[in-house]
Amino acid sequence: MSVNSSDYDVIVIGSGIGGLVTATQLAAKGAKVLVLESYIIPGGSAGYFEREGYRFDVGASMIFGFGSKGTTNLLTKALAAVDMSLNTIADPVQIHYHLPNNLQLKVHYNYEKFLQELIVLFPHEAKGIPAFYDECWSIFNCLNKIELLSLEEPRYIARVFFQNPFACLGLAKYLPQNVGDIARRHLKDPVLLRFIDLECYCWSVMPASGTPAINAGMVFSDRHYGGVRYPQGGVGQIAQKLVAGLTKFGGEIQYKARVSKIVLEGKQAVGVKLTNGKEYFARRIVSNATRWDTFNKLLPSEAMPTKEVKWQHRYQKSPSFLSLHLGVSAEVLPPNAECHHVLLESWEQMEQPTGTIFVSIPTLLDPSLAPEGYHIIHTFTPSWIADWQKLTPQQYEAQKESAAANIINRLETIFPGLAQGLDFQEVGTPRTHRRFLNRVDGTYGAIPSRQLRGLLGMPFNRTAISGLYCVGDSTFPGQGLNAVAFSGISCSHRIAVDLGIAH
Numbered sequence: 001m002s003v004n005s006s007d008y009d010v011i012v013i014g015s016g017i018g019g020l021v022t023a024t025q026l027a028a029k030g031a032k033v034l035v036l037e038s039y040i041i042p043g044g045s046a047g048y049f050e051r052e053g054y055r056f057d058v059g060a061s062m063i064f065g066f067g068s069k070g071t072t073n074l075l076t077k078a079l080a081a082v083d084m085s086l087n088t089i090a091d092p093v094q095i096h097y098h099l100p101n102n103l104q105l106k107v108h109y110n111y112e113k114f115l116q117e118l119i120v121l122f123p124h125e126a127k128g129i130p131a132f133y134d135e136c137w138s139i140f141n142c143l144n145k146i147e148l149l150s151l152e153e154p155r156y157i158a159r160v161f162f163q164n165p166f167a168c169l170g171l172a173k174y175l176p177q178n179v180g181d182i183a184r185r186h187l188k189d190p191v192l193l194r195f196i197d198l199e200c201y202c203w204s205v206m207p208a209s210g211t212p213a214i215n216a217g218m219v220f221s222d223r224h225y226g227g228v229r230y231p232q233g234g235v236g237q238i239a240q241k242l243v244a245g246l247t248k249f250g251g252e253i254q255y256k257a258r259v260s261k262i263v264l265e266g267k268q269a270v271g272v273k274l275t276n277g278k279e280y281f282a283r284r285i286v287s288n289a290t291r292w293d294t295f296n297k298l299l300p301s302e303a304m305p306t307k308e309v310k311w312q313h314r315y316q317k318s319p320s321f322l323s324l325h326l327g328v329s330a331e332v333l334p335p336n337a338e339c340h341h342v343l344l345e346s347w348e349q350m351e352q353p354t355g356t357i358f359v360s361i362p363t364l365l366d367p368s369l370a371p372e373g374y375h376i377i378h379t380f381t382p383s384w385i386a387d388w389q390k391l392t393p394q395q396y397e398a399q400k401e402s403a404a405a406n407i408i409n410r411l412e413t414i415f416p417g418l419a420q421g422l423d424f425q426e427v428g429t430p431r432t433h434r435r436f437l438n439r440v441d442g443t444y445g446a447i448p449s450r451q452l453r454g455l456l457g458m459p460f461n462r463t464a465i466s467g468l469y470c471v472g473d474s475t476f477p478g479q480g481l482n483a484v485a486f487s488g489i490s491c492s493h494r495i496a497v498d499l500g501i502a503h
């Protein structure tokens with residue numbers, strides 16, 4: 001069955017946070033929107049699942065963008081656009097780092113406290129440390145002054161430039177820069193520079209030399225401004241609330257609705273076809289799937305624009321993750337433990353598979369996610385899909401068991417008694433990420449395949465195919481929930497202008 005083309009203004013393929021923000025913003029402006037999600041719940045990498053009394057986040061748990069002031073609190077703004085809000089819990093420490101040679105460091109919400117702790121470890125860099133992080137603040141201050149909308153809309157660019165010329169010039173200066181350039185201007189100590197690499201790697205999966213300065217300006221400053229905040233009830237609440245807002249404003253969402261192809265009429269995207277054969281048509285099509293999934297799978301190969309071929313040369317897929325979702329007895333956690341930890345035993349291993357271990361214990365902020373007396377530990381580490389293929393089911397299970405045991409063993413240094421205190425364990429591999437998140441090779445996102453100039457190479461939302469837009473982490477400005485919320489806000493702005501409903 002197909003419906004005729006006037007039935008929808010916009011179809012969004014996928015209900016990740018990027019897709020949902022696009023859909024809700026457009027619904028709030030009066031557009032008729034349909035979201036098609038292949039999974040059974042919304043959220044994608046910001047979704048959740050429940051097992052034996054535990055509610056686990058599938059991915060993200062260190063959430064930026066929930067502040068109450070400035071212009072960069074985009075999750076707060078995206079929810080408010082459809083009359084929604086969330087209770088969030090402030091996290092006083094962004095990350096507790098456990099570093100080689102027993103270096104320990106906490107990134108406190110309080111900026112001065114964090115700087116002082118770092119200076120105690122590197123006293124000979126007492127001038128360079130504040131100079132480096134202050135320069136990151138200057139980027140954030142520029143961003144946080146201007147209304148963040150589509151950089152593909154010339155009238156908006158002219159308006160913000162007129163209103164904030166200095167902030168715009170500041171951002172233009174940093175757009176082609178990477179963090180490594182700034183760090184080396186201020187810092188000399190090789191270990192400290194490795195630490196800055198790790199500070200970037202935690203969210204960009206790239207060392208400082210490959211991490212855009214604009215993104216670092218956001219993360220290194222907002223953690224001390226809006227702060228890291230955890231949504232009460234779990235990260236899945238963000239998508240649930242956005243869906244509630246979408247339907248409140250007349251939008252529709254279908255689950256178990258997997259798009260198998262984008263329908264073209266001539267060179268224009270006009271609709272989508274589902275795996276069950278249904279077709280839907282709209283004036284604009286948005287893909288929240290990754291760029292690789294969009295252009296290599298949903299479109300015929302002859303429709304691949306040259307621009308995308310070039311992009312796929314400039315950027316490559318980052319690794320996926322090996323994820324352990326653990327339920328543990330409360331005694332396992334030391335008193336005053338922090339919610340987020342990063343463990344790295346050797347600087348040389350930072351970028352190697354399973355080299356860096358990330359830990360999140362959301363029940364320290366919201367105990368309702370686990371049975372009384374128990375906590376959730378979600379721990380994950382980079383892992384390539386190639387290491388999990390061509391295995392028999394028995395070999396796959398055995399490899400999962402041994403990889404999980406290895407991670408738990410390493411985490412015993414932070415949480416002695418962890419193995420003994422396990423109440424529940426579920427292991428996800430890159431294959432799990434590929435299957436449930438619908439992301440090619442389970443990738444976390446796009447990373448530069450060679451030295452690039454900051455964010456200049458990341459594409460915006462319009463594509464070379466008329467009527468087709470992309471949104472989410474393989475568009476500007478990249479991975480992370482607040483980043484994809486920006487992508488969604490800018491995508492919806494561009495579409496609203498194209499449809500003549502921007503106001």
Ligand SMILES: Cc1cc2nc3c(=O)[nH]c(=O)nc-3n(C[C@H](O)[C@H](O)[C@H](O)COP(=O)(O)OP(=O)(O)OC[C@H]3O[C@@H](n4cnc5c(N)ncnc54)[C@H](O)[C@@H]3O)c2cc1C
Nearest residue numbers: 014016017018038044045059060061062259472473480481
């Ligand atoms: C383990 C892990 C930890 C992370 N930690 C953090 C963190 O602490 N903080 C943070 O900010 N970010 C974190 N991230 C990153 C963040 O979660 C992602 O960058 C972000 O959620 C991506 O959102 P998105 O909208 O681009 O797409 P996705 O979340 O990938 O959603 C895309 C949606 O589209 C659907 N879809 C795809 N193809 C089709 C199709 N053909 N038909 C129908 N539906 C389709 C998918 O099912 C999915 O629901 C983490 C990610 C992972 C994996």
